[in-house]
Amino acid sequence: MSVPLLKIGVVLSTMAMITNWMSQTLPSLVGLNTTKLTAERAGYPDRSTGVLPANPEESWQVYSSAQDSEGRCVCTVVAPQQSMCSRDARTKQLRQLLEKVQNMTQSIQVLDQRTQRDLQYVEKMEVQLRGLETKFRQVEENHKQNIAKQYKAIKAKMEELRPLIPVLEEYKADAKLVLQFKEEVQNLTSVLSDLQEEMGAYDYEELHSRVSNLEERLRACMQKLACGKLTGISDPVTIKTSGSRFGSWMTDPAAPEGDTRVWYMDGYHNNRFVREYRSMADFIATDNFTSYRLPHPWSGTGQVVYNGSIYFNKFQSHVIIKFDFKTSAISKSRQLDNAGYNNMYHYAWGGHSDIDLMVDEGGLWAVYATNQNAGNIVISKLNPGTLQIIKSWTTDHPKRSAGEAFMICGTLYVTNGYSGGTKVYYAYSTNSSTYEYIDIAFQNKYSHISMLDYNPRDRALYAWNNGHQVLYNVTLFHVISSQEL
Ligand SMILES: *[C@@H]1O[C@H](CO)[C@@H](O)[C@H](O)[C@H]1NC(C)=O
Ligand SMILES: *[C@@H]1O[C@H](CO)[C@@H](O)[C@H](O)[C@H]1NC(C)=O
Ligand SMILES: *[C@@H]1O[C@H](CO)[C@@H](O)[C@H](O)[C@H]1NC(C)=O
Ligand SMILES: *[C@@H]1O[C@H](CO)[C@@H](O)[C@H](O)[C@H]1NC(C)=O
Ligand SMILES: *[C@@H]1O[C@H](CO)[C@@H](O)[C@H](O)[C@H]1NC(C)=O
Ligand SMILES: *[C@@H]1O[C@H](CO)[C@@H](O)[C@H](O)[C@H]1NC(C)=O
Ligand SMILES: *[C@@H]1O[C@H](CO)[C@@H](O)[C@H](O)[C@H]1NC(C)=O
Numbered sequence: 001m002s003v004p005l006l007k008i009g010v011v012l013s014t015m016a017m018i019t020n021w022m023s024q025t026l027p028s029l030v031g032l033n034t035t036k037l038t039a040e041r042a043g044y045p046d047r048s049t050g051v052l053p054a055n056p057e058e059s060w061q062v063y064s065s066a067q068d069s070e071g072r073c074v075c076t077v078v079a080p081q082q083s084m085c086s087r088d089a090r091t092k093q094l095r096q097l098l099e100k101v102q103n104m105t106q107s108i109q110v111l112d113q114r115t116q117r118d119l120q121y122v123e124k125m126e127v128q129l130r131g132l133e134t135k136f137r138q139v140e141e142n143h144k145q146n147i148a149k150q151y152k153a154i155k156a157k158m159e160e161l162r163p164l165i166p167v168l169e170e171y172k173a174d175a176k177l178v179l180q181f182k183e184e185v186q187n188l189t190s191v192l193s194d195l196q197e198e199m200g201a202y203d204y205e206e207l208h209s210r211v212s213n214l215e216e217r218l219r220a221c222m223q224k225l226a227c228g229k230l231t232g233i234s235d236p237v238t239i240k241t242s243g244s245r246f247g248s249w250m251t252d253p254a255a256p257e258g259d260t261r262v263w264y265m266d267g268y269h270n271n272r273f274v275r276e277y278r279s280m281a282d283f284i285a286t287d288n289f290t291s292y293r294l295p296h297p298w299s300g301t302g303q304v305v306y307n308g309s310i311y312f313n314k315f316q317s318h319v320i321i322k323f324d325f326k327t328s329a330i331s332k333s334r335q336l337d338n339a340g341y342n343n344m345y346h347y348a349w350g351g352h353s354d355i356d357l358m359v360d361e362g363g364l365w366a367v368y369a370t371n372q373n374a375g376n377i378v379i380s381k382l383n384p385g386t387l388q389i390i391k392s393w394t395t396d397h398p399k400r401s402a403g404e405a406f407m408i409c410g411t412l413y414v415t416n417g418y419s420g421g422t423k424v425y426y427a428y429s430t431n432s433s434t435y436e437y438i439d440i441a442f443q444n445k446y447s448h449i450s451m452l453d454y455n456p457r458d459r460a461l462y463a464w465n466n467g468h469q470v471l472y473n474v475t476l477f478h479v480i481s482s483q484e485l
Contacts, residue, residue, distance in 0.1 A: 227409035228476030233442035246450040253457040254307035268351040301451040302356035313355040334387035338370040345369035349418040369399035404452035
């Protein structure tokens with residue numbers, strides 16, 4: 001019982017970090033200091049608010065971009081120039097409005113983090129705690145009538161749990177804050193109405209649409225920013241039933257918006273035909289696909305499609321190949337030094353799954369094992385252009401006893417097996433070079449998982465489960481410190 005309770009503690013302390021981060025970093029993140037940032041500085045401004053008033057000097061523009069040059073997510077608000085700003089009451093009101101929206105966005109984010117599941121979990125634990133406390137009091141009152149041993153056992157249990165009561169209280173206080181935030185969101189409409197009255201002819205519709213647009217952008221940006229620790233995996237959704245027992249399928253996490261092409265590779269051995277479906281909808285409903293013939297067959301199911309190229313392990317080798325779909329040609333190939341191959345260090349299910357390539361929020365990774373690391377898992381961050389190793393981490397987890405592994409936010413999660421009841425039970429953080437044992441069960445619906453990979457764009461796990469293509473959603477708790485941003 002103490003183990004799950006400790007988890008609540010972890011969750012709550014991350015909450016505190018989020019709040020901290022929000023108050024300290026968010027204002028600068030959205031560029032509230034009125035520095036006029038140009039589109040170039042903002043990286044790739046993929047969209048602005050669309051509502052641009054005639055005079056750009058008075059305009060408020062919002063840019064969001066997936067990444068700046070350092071790979072960080074950037075939301076930029078281009079505010080009117082300072083000199084005009086201070087004199088212009090209208091702009092001042094807008095500024096207040098923006099602040100309001102910011103506050104609102106923060107609160108929505110906090111709400112998001114508290115999934116129903118976690119709330120229920122905490123409530124359940126609280127009931128148990130309170131029950132135990134009551135029982136303990138009763139026992140204490142009548143302890144003369146009770147056997148000393150029994151009394152002692154309950155007392156010990158209570159002592160163990162007692163420190164968690166204030167933690168629960170804190171959680172409830174946070175929940176109250178969320179309610180307050182909710183009210184604030186509802187209040188926004190009336191604030192806007194007030195503004196309309198004061199500003200007379202000022203175009204309310206335009207203002208309103210700009211504000212909601214801003215909110216949407218901030219939200220999308222924060223979502224992209226928010227990395228975290230895996231705390232839950234949803235029930236699976238079967239997308240399609242096709243192919244053999246082993247294979248892999250995926251979408252490209254770096255594809256442009258609206259591009260939901262699905263990539264499909266049946267089998268783990270000596271195959272070289274990759275199917276491309278035009279969209280997820282096509283994949284679900286049709287058997288209409290384009291086929292690419294790779295110059296070499298692949299090994300295992302560790303392929304990954306990233307930014308328009310497929311990265312795969314060349315059959316019977318420890319060579320990684322980057323094949324560009326646009327040009328239908330190899331754009332890079334490189335040996336992954338010391339990596340075991342040809343079923344030397346496969347995952348528990350076999351299938352030449354020695355080298356597993358994957359992509360998370362931070363980029364491209366290779367997961368494999370070496371003799372030097374005694375067959376234990378090695379994690380390497382790869383340069384997606386040159387395939388050179390940027391940095392490696394050695395774990396103490398035997399590769400052959402891992403069911404599957406996937407990377408989220410720089411942490412490698414390892415499952416305990418590929419058949420029967422499965423759970424994620426080992427996590428290695430490359431940020432801190434430390435590991436921990438965790439316990440996150442997930443349903444293995446068709447009893448044989450030969451591929452399991454995270455897609456940071458969808459925040460979902462893609463699995464190949466015994467001839468079924470399956471998706472799981474993940475719950476992440478956000479651990480962001482301002483130094484990381
Ligand atoms: C405003 O932000 C820019 C870019 O982040 C920064 O260079 C500048 O120092 C900031 N100005 C103030 C007054 O904080
Ligand atoms: C936004 O939140 C900050 C800090 O909680 C507060 O001081 C400020 O008044 C809020 N702004 C609005 C417009 O509600
Ligand atoms: C709601 O709006 C009114 C004015 O429109 C304001 O006085 C009040 O403080 C607001 N309440 C909250 C919770 O923001
Ligand atoms: C690990 O570091 C990366 C990049 O510095 C960051 O994006 C990610 O949120 C961190 N992960 C965790 C779990 O702290
Ligand atoms: C099949 O897909 C191709 C492109 O991938 C498309 O041009 C064609 O119209 C599709 N055919 C059907 C019947 O959907
Ligand atoms: C994707 O590839 C293009 C060139 O093909 C490159 O400019 C861009 O930086 C790449 N994006 C990522 C996220 O690697
Ligand atoms: C994941 O969550 C999204 C949004 O709530 C939902 O639309 C989707 O169906 C979910 N997918 C799975 C596999 O549960």
